[in-house]
Each structure stands twice: as C-alpha cells, then as structure tokens.
Amino acid sequence: MRREGLAPMSVLSAPTTSASAVSVDLGPASALSCRECGQRYPLGPIFACAECFGPLEIAYDLPTGDPEGLRSRIEAGPASIWRYSELLPVPADVATKPNLNPGWTPLVRADRLAAELGVTGGLWVKDDSGNPTHSFKDRVVANALEAARAFGFTTLSCSSTGNLAGAVGAAAARAGLRSCVFIPHDLEQGKVVMAAVYGGDLVGIEGSYDDVNRFCSELIGDPAGEGWGFVNVNLRPYYAEGSKTLAFEICEQLGWRIPDQLVVPIASGSQLTKIDKGIRELISLGLVEDRPYRIFGAQAEGCSPVSRAFKDGHDVIRPVKPDTIAKSLAIGNPADGPYVLDIARRTGGAVEDVTDAQVVDAIKLLARTEGIFAETAGGVTVGVTRKLIEAGVLDPTLTTVVLNTGDGLKTLDAVAPTTGPTAIIRPDLDAFREAGLV
Amino acid sequence: MRREGLAPMSVLSAPTTSASAVSVDLGPASALSCRECGQRYPLGPIFACAECFGPLEIAYDLPTGDPEGLRSRIEAGPASIWRYSELLPVPADVATKPNLNPGWTPLVRADRLAAELGVTGGLWVKDDSGNPTHSFKDRVVANALEAARAFGFTTLSCSSTGNLAGAVGAAAARAGLRSCVFIPHDLEQGKVVMAAVYGGDLVGIEGSYDDVNRFCSELIGDPAGEGWGFVNVNLRPYYAEGSKTLAFEICEQLGWRIPDQLVVPIASGSQLTKIDKGIRELISLGLVEDRPYRIFGAQAEGCSPVSRAFKDGHDVIRPVKPDTIAKSLAIGNPADGPYVLDIARRTGGAVEDVTDAQVVDAIKLLARTEGIFAETAGGVTVGVTRKLIEAGVLDPTLTTVVLNTGDGLKTLDAVAPTTGPTAIIRPDLDAFREAGLV
CATH class of the missing domain: 3.40.50.1100 (Rossmann fold)
Known part of the structure; x- marks a missing residue:
C-alpha cells in the first residue's frame, strides 16, 4: 500500500x-x-x-493486571494528555519537560443543542478549541x-x-x-x-x-x-498516537464509559482510526467496560471521497480535488480512508457529508445553543450529526459525543458574510425602541 | 466620586x-x-x-477557622474558577448550572523568556488565552x-x-x-x-x-x-469579583504562595485592584503566608493616564483620548485608576507604559520563547516587564508572574505587517539550498 x-x-x-x-x-x-x-x-x-x-x-x-491502580494514577495525573503517559510513546517524565501540555479539554454537556437536534440519550461536545493553539x-x-x-x-x-x-x-x-x-x-x-x-x-x-x-x-x-x-x-x-488521547479523555470524562456513538471529522482519516484504537486499548486494559460503540465519520461535500466510497459500498477511495470552506479537512486522497471505512462498517457507524451552507448553519447552531464557536471542521461534525439523525441513521436515544477539533477564530471568513449586527442605531432610547428589540 | x-x-x-x-x-x-x-x-x-x-x-x-479544610475542598474542586466558589458571589451549586466554566488556565513556567529578560528568580506567564472565548x-x-x-x-x-x-x-x-x-x-x-x-x-x-x-x-x-x-x-x-480568581489560581498554582512581583495590565484598573483584593483574602483566610508582594501596572503609551499620574506623583487621573493598538486596554478615563495608584504605591510596585512598537516586539518575544501568542494586552505586560527590569525597578532575582489576558488570534493586525514567510521558493531541493536555511 x-x-x-x-x-x-x-x-x-x-x-x-x-x-x-x-x-x-x-x-x-x-x-x-x-x-x-x-x-x-x-x-x-x-x-x-x-x-x-x-x-x-x-x-x-x-x-x-491492575486496572484500578492504572486508573488511579491517571486520575491523579496532570490536567493534560500526559495523564495518559503510560499509554503513549513518551518517556515517563514527559510532563516535566518544556512542552505545551495540550489536552484535557472540556467535554461539554450540550443539552440545548440536544433539544434542537432531538437527541434524548445525552449529547456532549468534545471541544478541542481549548488546546494551546486552539486545535487538536x-x-x-x-x-x-x-x-x-x-x-x-x-x-x-x-x-x-x-x-x-x-x-x-x-x-x-x-x-x-x-x-x-x-x-x-x-x-x-x-x-x-x-x-x-x-x-x-x-x-x-x-x-x-x-x-x-x-x-x-x-x-x-x-x-x-x-x-x-x-x-x-x-x-x-x-x-498519530496523539489522537488516541481524544478517546481516553472522552471515556474518562464520561466516568470511564464508552459513549454509544461518536461523530468524528475525516481529513486523512488518522484521527478517527486512532480514536477507535484508543477505545480498544481502554477495553483491553480493563479501564472501561467492553460494550458496542458506533463511530461516524464526517466530511464536507466538497471533499468527500470517504463518504462517497462508504455510500457506494467500495473498499477503495477515489481521490478528489477538494473544494470546500472546511480547509482543515480538505485532503483529497486520505491515507487512512480504507481504515475509516473498515471501522465505520465494523462498529455499525456510517460516513456522511454536508454542504458548505450546512457547515455554516451548523457552526451558528452550535454557537447559538452552547456558546461554542467552532472551526469549519466543527460545523462539519455538527452538520453531519443533524443529517444522520434526520436520516434515522444516528440513534437520538443513545449517548452521543460530537467532536469540535478547532476554533472559529481561525475560520472567521466562513461565517463573516452572514454574521453581523441586528441593528445599527443612533445612541438614543427612541431609536432603540424603534429597532424593535424590546 | x-x-x-x-x-x-x-x-x-x-x-x-x-x-x-x-x-x-x-x-x-x-x-x-x-x-x-x-x-x-x-x-x-x-x-x-x-x-x-x-x-x-x-x-x-x-x-x-479551618484553612486546611478549605484548601482541601478547593483542591478537590473542578478545574475552573468554581473551585473557589466559597470565595465568590455565586451559589454553592454553581458548577452544576450551564455556564462556560472558565479559568484554571495554565501558569506557564517561562524559563526561555526569563533567560532573554535576565530574570533569575523564576518567571511565569499566567496565560488566560486558554479561557473559553480566549480572554479573561x-x-x-x-x-x-x-x-x-x-x-x-x-x-x-x-x-x-x-x-x-x-x-x-x-x-x-x-x-x-x-x-x-x-x-x-x-x-x-x-x-x-x-x-x-x-x-x-x-x-x-x-x-x-x-x-x-x-x-x-x-x-x-x-x-x-x-x-x-x-x-x-x-x-x-x-x-468585577471574577478577577480575584486570577490571584487565587496564581497562588494555588505556585503551591499556595504569593509571588514576589506581578505585572498586570490596566484598562479600567478593576482587574489589578481585584487581584490585590484576592491576595489579601487568601492571606486573611490563612491559605497563603502573609509576605510582601509588589504589583506593577502596565499600559500602552497611547493610553497611559494611570502611568502618567504615577510618574507625576498625582492621585488624580487626567483622562486621555486613546490611540494605541492595544484596544482592549484603551480606556481613557479608567474608573479604578486612583485605586491602582494606591496599590502600586502601597506594595512598592510601579505603573509603566510601552510604545506600540514595543508591544509588537514583546508579542513576538513571548511567541518565540514560549510558544504563547498573546493579544496586544499581553504584549503590553511583557513589554513593561522588560522595561521595568532594564530600569532596575522590577527585581529580576525575585519570583515574577506576568499576565497574558487574551489571545493573539484576536489582534492579528498588530503583528501582520511584520510577520511573514522567511522565504518563498520553488518546490525543489536546489531552490531550498539556495535559500540558505540549512
């Protein structure tokens, strides 16, 4: 290969x-x-x-052999990915070396977004815009x-x-x-x-x-x-192993439990495959109960070779020339695409794509309901979540985690044309009343 | 008043x-x-x-009456400002309500910046760009x-x-x-x-x-x-009480110890006065040892009414019309200015200002040495720190904490004119060698 x-x-x-x-x-x-x-x-x-x-x-x-001991050491560790240093290709003293100490980002319980999407089983957003340079x-x-x-x-x-x-x-x-x-x-x-x-x-x-x-x-x-x-x-x-920490954190933040469904963006596909690897490692170590989970991949329509292959039932990815506002996902020939197809099929998940307009709508939906301003990649995952629920593919009665992998400040241009003041008025009360905001 | x-x-x-x-x-x-x-x-x-x-x-x-108990409850609390809920005007169950859970941002040990500035007593940057919307x-x-x-x-x-x-x-x-x-x-x-x-x-x-x-x-x-x-x-x-949490976190992150010197930006002056209030509360509660500390205020030259009053020995602030790239600090008539003067004088600190060019240099210095991309307000505090060390006012042999209150992504325009590629080349090795980067 x-x-x-x-x-x-x-x-x-x-x-x-x-x-x-x-x-x-x-x-x-x-x-x-x-x-x-x-x-x-x-x-x-x-x-x-x-x-x-x-x-x-x-x-x-x-x-x-000692899952309880390992779990205790993790929970007593630093508020960064280094709490999982025993499961990563890093030296034991990694946290003492000068580095950005990323990770341990918020897993936000998203009840207001859930209400809009009709999710009743519990919805969370893993918000990786909280990392030091604001992306995963x-x-x-x-x-x-x-x-x-x-x-x-x-x-x-x-x-x-x-x-x-x-x-x-x-x-x-x-x-x-x-x-x-x-x-x-x-x-x-x-x-x-x-x-x-x-x-x-x-x-x-x-x-x-x-x-x-x-x-x-x-x-x-x-x-x-x-x-x-x-x-x-x-x-x-x-x-690539760094992406496993997303799975580790999500499960730990849920109380050492695998969510029923995860919605993950696809660029090269590496992140999704490593999240799956991370969950399987947690199971094999006895840190979480072995239970079914479904992984859903999310692409933008303008760069959707994996989604296309999934829908066509193919095992091979046909490369495309990207044309989408979701530039951080715009890899036309995703190296790990075949593995993503395997994982989506094995876990009972799916791969879906949304248009650029749906990406923008989803960014605004997430901002309006949860106060999280996502990069276009976050609009892709939220948009795909909505589409998969509407299609009856993603089960709204199950626990679901949606990833936001970057910050809206990095892709302001995506929402700028359709985001502006409600009104512009003179600084007086009559003008304010006329604007119809009260 | x-x-x-x-x-x-x-x-x-x-x-x-x-x-x-x-x-x-x-x-x-x-x-x-x-x-x-x-x-x-x-x-x-x-x-x-x-x-x-x-x-x-x-x-x-x-x-x-029970500082050890209080300290334990704080340390067992959430990784947000709500760990200090017993010291804030909020209900005890605040952490269970939907909110952005800000705070508990990194206190970065800044050895490389310290080396450039000649600080030998220990230098830290409190990096509040890690908050949910990336400012304090x-x-x-x-x-x-x-x-x-x-x-x-x-x-x-x-x-x-x-x-x-x-x-x-x-x-x-x-x-x-x-x-x-x-x-x-x-x-x-x-x-x-x-x-x-x-x-x-x-x-x-x-x-x-x-x-x-x-x-x-x-x-x-x-x-x-x-x-x-x-x-x-x-x-x-x-x-305004929210700013006390900066003092709480800095002291806790230093092992429940007050730093010798803090460098804080001044807009309205509220943040600086509340940091002082927060430290005094920690002392009165027995959470930290009562020891001398100096608070330094930092302004941009184009909006420096407090610095001007400090240098002139005045108690009154003469309002100015702001003209600086540090727009988040551009309050020409700072309400808490007189209190800032009191605190700087009482603690043995000072108030200083730097030019816009020095702000830009300081933003780049912090980025180059510590990988922290600060808003212009962070350039103001780092620039003032450097200026005060060079002037012999800030003691480089003492522990020092510098605040960065916002994210560089919000003030890209400040550094854009002077920040670009080292070289632009054709995609071949000969062109790369000719560029002189190896």
Missing part, C-alpha cells in the same frame, strides 16, 4: 540513516509494527513498511515532539495548510528547538501570521499542498533534511 | 426598581459595601453608593451571569469594544438567556463576527465607545431596559 504519494525510494532510504543505531526511551512504546503485514521494526524515524509499504504503528508493552493538532504535535527529542532531532518541521504550522511553531518554541515549516505560498495572510509568529522559519512553496508534501518527502531523503523531524512524515507513527 | 461618566440620577434610580424586594442566594456574598464611605446595601443590581457615588463592592461571610473576560462574565440569574434577569447585556461582547454572547447562549450587546458601529468585521456569531442581538451604536457606554446607562434607567443585566454596569460589583 502506497502512502500519500511518497515514492518507495524515500520509504526505504529513511530507516537506514538513523533508526537502527539510536537507543530511545519512549516509555511503553516497544517497536514499530506494520499495520498491513505485521512486520516489526525498532523504534526510529520511519513511517512505512519496507516489505509492503504499509503504514507503521506503535507497538506497546502496556501496563496490565497540539495533541499530535506534542507526541511527535517527544519522538523528535528521543531521536536527537534539532529541527521540528511539517507540511501544512495552516493549523499544523502554528502548532509546530509553538511547540518548537516552547521546547527550545528550531522549527522550519512548509506551506503553500498563497495562503491567506491570517494563516501565514499564525504560522510565522512563533519565530521559526516559514517557507512558502510555489505550488499546491500536494507539491509541498512531495517536496518534504524529498527533503527527508536528502542531506539538507538531516536532523529534521517532520511531525507528519517521518515522525508520523508517534504523531 | 463619579463613576465612568454615569449621571447620579441613574445611580440613584437603579436600586429602587428591583434590588430591595429580591431574596438572593449568592453563596458567601452578604451585602454590597461602598468602597469609599463603607455604606452597606442589600445584594441587588446596583453599582454605586447612593450616599457618595463611590463604587460598591461585595461584602462576604467567608469561611474562617470569561471569568468576570461568569460571575455576572450568576448574579443575573439570582436577580431574575432574562437578558444579558454589555457595552463593549469586542472581547466582552463575545464573552457575554457565549455565556448567555450556554445559559439559555437572551443577550443584547452594544458596540460602536464601526468595529472591524472580525470583531463584529466574534460578537454576533452566538446568535444574540448585537446593536451597533453610531458613535464612540463612550457614546455606547452613556447609552447603556440611560437604558438601565428606562423601562426598555427592565429585566436586563448589564454585566459591566448594573452587575459590575459581581462581575
């Missing part, structure tokens, strides 16, 4: 440079394991199987940062369309590492400022996001990229 | 309408007390003394909301230049109250969107912020404003 357009050459050349010689302490992480063929590799900055090109995942020696990316970057430290990398890097660039820049600044991140040269100024303000190098690439990605893959195989940790390329197995 | 340009008539007329008849449960809050003459009033939606026009503050029956305003609005509920108000309101409007809109949405907020009609579109997205009524007033304020004061005395809680006018005594 080919990953994200990377040539086999770069897949094969990466591990030989630095993986085998390094002795690393990444806590319970014991090896890398191919998701497709099971081939194992020592921990290192590699991401694809040399045998079959399948994606590599972390294999663990997890703490077993802080979770994954914090894990990649520990891998970068373990492998002796001195520069933290990534390809990005905006959110990730800021998360990497901020994390590197806090840790005292250099950062150099790559973006398409024609991003909106606001996103450029958010990416550049942390003082690392920011390189605009004359081309599309695909061109940026391809360039980063070349750089990894080149001496110019020596000592560079690309969080979403050669550190991807470590990075 | 006249407050914020309000006419005595509205001061006198407000209490008679609804205060006396209402029986309210606001926890330990027992009465309102005039800060100037000590006159006491029953709890109600009033804000100025009918005798002397001085500002009213909350008087408490605080829990005494969520703290004060959450307290005002409980007062609004207690007094039976059905509409939450305020005058605002932006940040507060969003905080009120979001809080009202979560609580299921109506909101109607007033802003100058010519605010930047981004701020209008942030204020309007929560779906309440947003009224643009044709005039300046002073005109908006005056209009709101008129509305309170008019039947059209019946049942309206203006968080920063008729609910101001309750609202």
Whole structure:
C-alpha cells in the first residue's frame, strides 16, 4: 500500500540513516509494527513498511493486571494528555519537560443543542478549541515532539495548510528547538501570521499542498533534511498516537464509559482510526467496560471521497480535488480512508457529508445553543450529526459525543458574510425602541 | 466620586426598581459595601453608593477557622474558577448550572523568556488565552451571569469594544438567556463576527465607545431596559469579583504562595485592584503566608493616564483620548485608576507604559520563547516587564508572574505587517539550498 504519494525510494532510504543505531526511551512504546503485514521494526524515524509499504504503528508493552491502580494514577495525573503517559510513546517524565501540555479539554454537556437536534440519550461536545493553539493538532504535535527529542532531532518541521504550522511553531518554541515549516505560498495572510509568529522559519512553496508534501518527502531523503523531524512524515507513527488521547479523555470524562456513538471529522482519516484504537486499548486494559460503540465519520461535500466510497459500498477511495470552506479537512486522497471505512462498517457507524451552507448553519447552531464557536471542521461534525439523525441513521436515544477539533477564530471568513449586527442605531432610547428589540 | 461618566440620577434610580424586594442566594456574598464611605446595601443590581457615588463592592461571610479544610475542598474542586466558589458571589451549586466554566488556565513556567529578560528568580506567564472565548473576560462574565440569574434577569447585556461582547454572547447562549450587546458601529468585521456569531442581538451604536457606554446607562434607567443585566454596569460589583480568581489560581498554582512581583495590565484598573483584593483574602483566610508582594501596572503609551499620574506623583487621573493598538486596554478615563495608584504605591510596585512598537516586539518575544501568542494586552505586560527590569525597578532575582489576558488570534493586525514567510521558493531541493536555511 502506497502512502500519500511518497515514492518507495524515500520509504526505504529513511530507516537506514538513523533508526537502527539510536537507543530511545519512549516509555511503553516497544517497536514499530506494520499495520498491513505485521512486520516489526525498532523504534526510529520511519513511517512505512519496507516489505509492503504499509503504514507503521506503535507497538506497546502496556501496563496490565491492575486496572484500578492504572486508573488511579491517571486520575491523579496532570490536567493534560500526559495523564495518559503510560499509554503513549513518551518517556515517563514527559510532563516535566518544556512542552505545551495540550489536552484535557472540556467535554461539554450540550443539552440545548440536544433539544434542537432531538437527541434524548445525552449529547456532549468534545471541544478541542481549548488546546494551546486552539486545535487538536497540539495533541499530535506534542507526541511527535517527544519522538523528535528521543531521536536527537534539532529541527521540528511539517507540511501544512495552516493549523499544523502554528502548532509546530509553538511547540518548537516552547521546547527550545528550531522549527522550519512548509506551506503553500498563497495562503491567506491570517494563516501565514499564525504560522510565522512563533519565530521559526516559514517557507512558502510555489505550488499546491500536494507539491509541498512531495517536496518534504524529498527533503527527508536528502542531506539538507538531516536532523529534521517532520511531525507528519517521518515522525508520523508517534504523531498519530496523539489522537488516541481524544478517546481516553472522552471515556474518562464520561466516568470511564464508552459513549454509544461518536461523530468524528475525516481529513486523512488518522484521527478517527486512532480514536477507535484508543477505545480498544481502554477495553483491553480493563479501564472501561467492553460494550458496542458506533463511530461516524464526517466530511464536507466538497471533499468527500470517504463518504462517497462508504455510500457506494467500495473498499477503495477515489481521490478528489477538494473544494470546500472546511480547509482543515480538505485532503483529497486520505491515507487512512480504507481504515475509516473498515471501522465505520465494523462498529455499525456510517460516513456522511454536508454542504458548505450546512457547515455554516451548523457552526451558528452550535454557537447559538452552547456558546461554542467552532472551526469549519466543527460545523462539519455538527452538520453531519443533524443529517444522520434526520436520516434515522444516528440513534437520538443513545449517548452521543460530537467532536469540535478547532476554533472559529481561525475560520472567521466562513461565517463573516452572514454574521453581523441586528441593528445599527443612533445612541438614543427612541431609536432603540424603534429597532424593535424590546 | 463619579463613576465612568454615569449621571447620579441613574445611580440613584437603579436600586429602587428591583434590588430591595429580591431574596438572593449568592453563596458567601452578604451585602454590597461602598468602597469609599463603607455604606452597606442589600445584594441587588446596583453599582454605586447612593450616599457618595463611590463604587460598591461585595461584602462576604467567608469561611474562617479551618484553612486546611478549605484548601482541601478547593483542591478537590473542578478545574475552573468554581473551585473557589466559597470565595465568590455565586451559589454553592454553581458548577452544576450551564455556564462556560472558565479559568484554571495554565501558569506557564517561562524559563526561555526569563533567560532573554535576565530574570533569575523564576518567571511565569499566567496565560488566560486558554479561557473559553480566549480572554479573561470569561471569568468576570461568569460571575455576572450568576448574579443575573439570582436577580431574575432574562437578558444579558454589555457595552463593549469586542472581547466582552463575545464573552457575554457565549455565556448567555450556554445559559439559555437572551443577550443584547452594544458596540460602536464601526468595529472591524472580525470583531463584529466574534460578537454576533452566538446568535444574540448585537446593536451597533453610531458613535464612540463612550457614546455606547452613556447609552447603556440611560437604558438601565428606562423601562426598555427592565429585566436586563448589564454585566459591566448594573452587575459590575459581581462581575468585577471574577478577577480575584486570577490571584487565587496564581497562588494555588505556585503551591499556595504569593509571588514576589506581578505585572498586570490596566484598562479600567478593576482587574489589578481585584487581584490585590484576592491576595489579601487568601492571606486573611490563612491559605497563603502573609509576605510582601509588589504589583506593577502596565499600559500602552497611547493610553497611559494611570502611568502618567504615577510618574507625576498625582492621585488624580487626567483622562486621555486613546490611540494605541492595544484596544482592549484603551480606556481613557479608567474608573479604578486612583485605586491602582494606591496599590502600586502601597506594595512598592510601579505603573509603566510601552510604545506600540514595543508591544509588537514583546508579542513576538513571548511567541518565540514560549510558544504563547498573546493579544496586544499581553504584549503590553511583557513589554513593561522588560522595561521595568532594564530600569532596575522590577527585581529580576525575585519570583515574577506576568499576565497574558487574551489571545493573539484576536489582534492579528498588530503583528501582520511584520510577520511573514522567511522565504518563498520553488518546490525543489536546489531552490531550498539556495535559500540558505540549512
């Protein structure tokens, strides 16, 4: 299986440079394991199987036999993802190192949204806009940062369309590492400022996001990229594990209980697959009761290759050219798409998409009912939740958790054209009464 | 003493309408007390003394005699300002009501910033951008909301230049109250969107912020404003108490210890005076050791009436017309200015100001060293900290806490002109090498 357009050459050349010689302490992480063929590799900055090109995942020696003790240690831990350090590829003393300490974001009981949607079984919004740079990316970057430290990398890097660039820049600044991140040269100024303000190098690439990605893959195989940790390329197995913490937190915040239904956005599909992995780890560790749960994937219609494949009953994802306001989800060739299809089908979930207009409506619905101003990606999940309830696919009598993975301040343009003052008046009481607001 | 340009008539007329008849449960809050003459009033939606026009503050029956028990209850409380509910004008079950649950934001140990500034005694940044709408305003609005509920108000309101409007809109949405907020009609579109997205009524007033304020004061005395809680006018005594939680959290996060020095921004001056009040309450309750501390006030040069009075040795504040990029601090006639002068002088602190260029430099310094992207108000406090160290006024060998009260995403324009890509290149390795980044 080919990953994200990377040539086999770069897949094969990466591990030989630095993986085998390094002795690393990444806590319970014991090896890398191919998701497709099971081939194992020592921990290192590699991401694809040399045998079959399948994606590599972390294999663990997890703490077993004393779920009560583990639960107590977690509950006594810091108010960040590091409360789960025993379940992540990070050293035991991770919380003492300079990092952004993301996570432990609010799980908001959303009774007013539930009333509007007709949900009677209990509805919650996991609001990841509360992270340090206001998106879930802080979770994954914090894990990649520990891998970068373990492998002796001195520069933290990534390809990005905006959110990730800021998360990497901020994390590197806090840790005292250099950062150099790559973006398409024609991003909106606001996103450029958010990416550049942390003082690392920011390189605009004359081309599309695909061109940026391809360039980063070349750089990894080149001496110019020596000592560079690309969080979403050669550190991807470590990075991706950060998304498990969403599942850990949701279950713990529900009183160590798996919700019946989760609605998760799909970009590459990695987040959804890792949330499923996180829930299964909690079950195997005895931290939650093993009970059925359904995972629903949410896309924007303008970039809905996984939703299309799900509805057509296909196992293969046909790449698309994205055209949607939900730019943080706009990956036309999602690497983990096939795994998302597996999980949606296995758990009895579904994958659905909504139009840009429905995204905007859903952002406003969430803001009006719960005071949460979501990024477009949050509009996608709330919009899909509404659509799936109306279609009778999502069961409103069951407990349901909807993810908001980013902050509305980052995508103001989506709602700006339709969001303004109710009235503009002279500063006097007669004018106010005439405006009809009392 | 006249407050914020309000006419005595509205001061006198407000209490008679609804205060006396209402029986309210606001926890330990027992009465309102005039800060100037000590006159006491029953709890109600009033804000100025009918005798002397001085500002009213909350008087408490605080829990005494068992500091260890109180400390344990706080530490076992929620990760929000409600852990201090026994010290705030809120009912004991406040955490179970729908609200934004602000506070318990990170106190970031800032070793890299300390190294740049030459601070050796320990430097921390209290980062309030982590609040739900990403400014400290969520703290004060959450307290005002409980007062609004207690007094039976059905509409939450305020005058605002932006940040507060969003905080009120979001809080009202979560609580299921109506909101109607007033802003100058010519605010930047981004701020209008942030204020309007929560779906309440947003009224643009044709005039300046002073005109908006005056209009709101008129509305309170008019039947059209019946049942309206203006968080920063008729609910101001309750609202202002929210700022004490900054002091509570800082001391608890330092291990129940008062820092030697705090650097606090000044807009109306209310936040600084309440931080001082909060520290004194912790001392009187036996929660922290009574030791000297210095409070430093920070302003932008373009709106520095308190700094000017401090430097000139005056007790009176001469109002100014604000002209600075630090718009959230741009109050030209700060109501609590005289109290700020008292506190700075009593504690051995100072009040200082920095230019807009220094604000921008300080925002970038904090971002580059700690990965924290601050609003212009955070640039003011960091810039003033640097200036006071260089002047030998702030002692770098003592423990120091600097406040960042808002998020850089809200004031992108401040840094945009000087923040951009390091290089723009073609997507190939030769072009990258020529850019000189490796």
